[in-house]
Amino acid sequence: MAKLETKIHNIILKNPVMTASGTFGYGEEFADFIDLSRLGGIIVKGTTGERRQGNPYPRMAETPMGMLNAVGLQNVGVGTFCREVYPRIKDIPTQILVNVSGSSIEEYCSVAEQIDELENIPGIELNISCPNVKKGGMGFGTNPDMAAQVVSAVRKVYHKTLIVKLTPNVTSVVDIAKAVEQAGADSVSLINTLLGMAIDVEKQRPYLSTITGGLSGPCVKPVAVRMVWQVAHAVQIPVVGLGGITCAADALEFLMAGAKAIEVGTANFMDPTVTVKIVEGLEDYCQRHQIEDINDIIGII
């Protein structure tokens, strides 16, 4: 059996397959379908300082080979997460990371500080790229100086592995990646959703209550692979790749483009067992190609 273990800064993943924030709940929702211990890691729902209701319904629209969402960071808030959710999930035998979101630098820091206290959470994914909130979110991720500011501030209060999740809705994702690396990020993950829009022509109105939303699913994959490849060649820190992965071949594209690990998002909605199928597919690929260590193919392009 090939070695699938990879490493993101100090976090050892038993395999490169993680789940993308906002698509896998707190992991518990999928426990009936898969053995969660088979996963490299789980990145749980974006967590903010206070409980958030998110945007009004309708906040999802299916598009060709993809979907738009405008959930808007609905979550229980960091306090409830630490008190009620964390005790339930802390012993799931995989790496549990928390996606940290906010509307101000103070909020990002406060959430990160509270998550820092949680023993079984070895890292956070700092979400400076959510397109669905009015304040903050993507605003921080589209400007290199702003991105660096929020990452430096969080770096001062957060002592474990800090992954920064980048938005594709920029002219040069490489500039943002370099800025957050400089500011102290241990890793970058990309891509978050692409800002999109769809109109119901019969009703003559947008499908989403927010008009625009984030596009995900197989349709975004080529954009994501391109950006991962560009960033992997521009920074020294490990890159986590995501965007439209539905099978092992998709995951391998990201690994070959330079990602040390991958996240599966929208595909979890199509098949709740897809993550384990991808792990098995990677094992099978390595066997077929006589690869002893998955790291041997990471970044070969």
Added chain:
Amino acid sequence: MMKHITDFTIVRREQLGDHYFALTLRHPSQLPPIAAGQFVEVEVRNNRDVMLRRPISIHDVDNKANTLTLLIQIVGKGTRQLSLLKEGDTLNLIYPLGKGFSVAGEHPLLVGGGAGIAPLLHLAKCYNEKGVRPTILLGGRTKELIPVREAFEPYGQLLIATEDGSLGEKGMVTQHSLFTASYDHICTCGPTPMMKAVGRYAVEKGIGCEVSLENMMACGIGACLCCVTDTDEGHKCVCKEGPVFDALKLKKWMGLE
């Protein structure tokens, strides 16, 4: 209740007029318990425009034959693709999903409209198992839009309301002469304006009422948070905390506050 993902075999496909069809699906082994009002997420194959599963309510369950039946209205690309399925084809389901009806009351009224009549058959049978014979009130614009009405007859007193008067009483279900406060529990599923009207009536008369919502969904298991409804306690996932809600928690949704 444990959720499963399984390939079922289509053992019967029945076309019901132009707008509806029913699929009876056989499970490879013993079916797990399925509550009335629960639903399945159906995989739609062979259509590149349909990526997500489609939530479909469970119309009927046969624990001896290990089959369940889906009554499907053709409304879009997904359901149109599903309508092309044939007997012998397989269909991948995630099931049973959501919270169903409580099967409460001694004199219940079940009110359905359009595709919303689907879960009421399994519900009527569940009442029968408790020795309760419900009153079943089905509505539609015309009689053609109330499929499988005969299937309900053995399980309760069947009432029909059509807007064009082609069957039963003419008018909306809430205008039916037997839509009264003489029931001790009301269950409703159908078009949103109908459910709001039925729910408002029940709340105003102090009758227990359960409403089965039908929001657009992606995952069906409470992970994506796309299908939320605005309850009096904030946004709740229709797929996980519903689809059946106590009307008292939907006062704002019904326009009562």
